[in-house]
Amino acid sequence: xxxxxxxxxxxxxxxxxxxxxxxxxxxxxxxxxxxESSIPLSVFGIDRQDAGVPRYRLLVCGGEEGPLRTTGGLExxxxxxxxxxxxxxxxxxxxxxxxxxxxxxxxxxxxxxxxEEGARIVGLCTGAFVLAAAGLLDGxxxxxxxxxxxxxxxxxxxxxxxxxxxxxxxxxxxxxxxTAAGIDLCLHIVRTDHGTEAxxxxxxxxxxxxxxxxxxxxxxxxxxxxxxxxxxxAEVVAWALEHLHEQFDVETLAARAYMSRRxxxxxxxxxxxxxxxxxxxTQRVLQAQRLLETSEYSVDEVAGxxxxxxxxALRGHxxxxxxxxxxxxxxxxxxxxxxxxxxxxxxxxxxxxVPAQGSPSIRRTTATATPPGPHVITSPTAGPVxxxxxxxxxxxxxxxxxxxxxxRSAP
Numbered sequence: 001x002x003x004x005x006x007x008x009x010x011x012x013x014x015x016x017x018x019x020x021x022x023x024x025x026x027x028x029x030x031x032x033x034x035x036e037s038s039i040p041l042s043v044f045g046i047d048r049q050d051a052g053v054p055r056y057r058l059l060v061c062g063g064e065e066g067p068l069r070t071t072g073g074l075e076x077x078x079x080x081x082x083x084x085x086x087x088x089x090x091x092x093x094x095x096x097x098x099x100x101x102x103x104x105x106x107x108x109x110x111x112x113x114x115x116e117e118g119a120r121i122v123g124l125c126t127g128a129f130v131l132a133a134a135g136l137l138d139g140x141x142x143x144x145x146x147x148x149x150x151x152x153x154x155x156x157x158x159x160x161x162x163x164x165x166x167x168x169x170x171x172x173x174x175x176x177x178x179t180a181a182g183i184d185l186c187l188h189i190v191r192t193d194h195g196t197e198a199x200x201x202x203x204x205x206x207x208x209x210x211x212x213x214x215x216x217x218x219x220x221x222x223x224x225x226x227x228x229x230x231x232x233x234a235e236v237v238a239w240a241l242e243h244l245h246e247q248f249d250v251e252t253l254a255a256r257a258y259m260s261r262r263x264x265x266x267x268x269x270x271x272x273x274x275x276x277x278x279x280x281x282t283q284r285v286l287q288a289q290r291l292l293e294t295s296e297y298s299v300d301e302v303a304g305x306x307x308x309x310x311x312x313a314l315r316g317h318x319x320x321x322x323x324x325x326x327x328x329x330x331x332x333x334x335x336x337x338x339x340x341x342x343x344x345x346x347x348x349x350x351x352x353x354v355p356a357q358g359s360p361s362i363r364r365t366t367a368t369a370t371p372p373g374p375h376v377i378t379s380p381t382a383g384p385v386x387x388x389x390x391x392x393x394x395x396x397x398x399x400x401x402x403x404x405x406x407x408r409s410a411p
Contacts, residue, residue: 018087019119021193025059025088027107027130028078030068031097036125036182037070040092043186043202052201054194059084063107082110090120090189093127094182099148108134121173122189124182128175132156136173143168145178150274166212184212233257233267240280244287245305250276285321288314292330299326 045058062078149163167185176185191199203210254264303314
């Protein structure tokens, strides 16, 4: 796109006068999960002016012919169709029914037109796939449910996917992680529009924290995309997971796959959306987490049992991925472990040094240096508090943690 056309497009966005941010269109599709769909309806569709929350006008739009059948077999009839999106300054896609099927072309065109005219476009959870299919995430940072992040990066390589964030605010396009993270993003929108007090009042009504600390890291597991199960690399990946206590590198894995290092890197990235070295390091960090939680090994011993060449290497990678030293993580875990019951992983103590990706409080400027291509960190960390469907576990809203919001936002 030339500079002139880009300037013209920006001018159109600024001049579109019929759209107002407080008019929120929620785009629903058949087969969508009821929980995610209900989040924007609850946040933007209920009058809470008595509590100090400014009112939004809600337009519930059907993205295709109804009635719309949700998970659980419920049938919904949306009062508006796609034409109502033309009046909205904020358009929310709460979820998409299947990450493997394309959204309706008419809905994608409506989203593109709304964005061109200056509307703020929001994708909650798998709604990011709809925004990506419309081309609205090209060259932008974005997030989605950690389980689907590798697929999003693989299918749309121009999107900079970061599964560590609870939500990403890139100005006029916003995305959130799975399920309950949609509440975090909707609260962020209220905070952006009307300030901290309004967002706090709404959070109290919803009985949720106004800001959650950390990101998705504590929900990640060792999962890789389903496609890898039938691939020859699956055997190499399984071997690596069983031998993390040994010191080996990516060259070793490439040799076991009978590939050159370059070919192995390319094949591994095409399957997972992640570089094999990053995947291997984060698997070792995950193993270190488990040992810190379940054993009495010293940090030096943990480093050796996880394949790190030195305790210094463990501490560096651990801090970069979790924002905490191994010793601080163990101390926080033990302080919060339920008495006399099963151990339950908790978020690390966040110290002044933050992960290499940048402080969540640093805005879009920190993401501009990200090179093009799929940037997924499939680095899993312990903390099985989110189910496979993204439902929040009992620790999903634990309070009393450091007040570092799990977001990346734009100015």
